[in-house]
Amino acid sequence: DTAVSQTPKYLVTQMGNxxxxxxxxxxxxxxxxxxxxxxxxxxxxxxSYNNKELIINETVPNRFSPKSPDKAHLNLHINSLELGDSAxxxxxSRGGWGTRETQYFGPGTRLLVL
Amino acid sequence: QKEVEQDPGPLSVPEGAIVSLNCTxxxxxxxxxxxxxxxxxxxxxxxxxxxxxxNKEDGRFTAQVDKSSKYISLFIRDSQPSxxxxxxxxxxxxxxxxxxxxxxxxxxxxxx
Numbered sequence: 001d002t003a004v005s006q007t008p009k010y011l012v013t014q015m016g017n018x019x020x021x022x023x024x025x026x027x028x029x030x031x032x033x034x035x036x037x038x039x040x041x042x043x044x045x046x047x048s049y050n051n052k053e054l055i056i057n058e059t060v061p062n063r064f065s066p067k068s069p070d071k072a073h074l075n076l077h078i079n080s081l082e083l084g085d086s087a088x089x090x091x092x093s094r095g096g097w098g099t100r101e102t103q104y105f106g107p108g109t110r111l112l113v114l
Numbered sequence: 115q116k117e118v119e120q121d122p123g124p125l126s127v128p129e130g131a132i133v134s135l136n137c138t139x140x141x142x143x144x145x146x147x148x149x150x151x152x153x154x155x156x157x158x159x160x161x162x163x164x165x166x167x168x169n170k171e172d173g174r175f176t177a178q179v180d181k182s183s184k185y186i187s188l189f190i191r192d193s194q195p196s197x198x199x200x201x202x203x204x205x206x207x208x209x210x211x212x213x214x215x216x217x218x219x220x221x222x223x224x225x226x
Binding site for chain 1: 148219
């Protein structure tokens, strides 16, 4: 069973459209994240939710709106897509204890805005 | 200047070589240091986790942290073609749970 899954894996869309990416984790974790990885592989945190509550909100355009219907799901909605939004978006969830605490990443959603 | 700097490579080595990957950082509040491995078209996976200064060994992998120099390293002994991936250093001030700051990643190719 996939621990952290994302849909869709690939998303190609036109500028100005609105799209959503979904994330689900079956690890029983309370905390989930969205990251953006650009073409140079730089991975940057966007949002974090703990048990459906927003705890990290980096400097992200308000066209990006995360939603967590329950602690196993964290979705990302993007309005009025721009060319610069093209990237790979990773969902992650946090688990483990002490020195084994880690973030488990999903496979990524490759977004291309034309 | 980025908080975490990492040589992007690419780095190409023959099978069996010792590989050294490095990151420097500027934020002295960082206490937790991690190395993630990312295969092509996959999500990052945790490879090594170190708290504060010191060394940690796990099989062929050794992580070193020198907080006085704000410098961390990952050594891979007897490198294998299956080690070919992008290696990302990451660090945080409050554990792996919260706001990881990543380096830009080093692309490693191990030639058979």
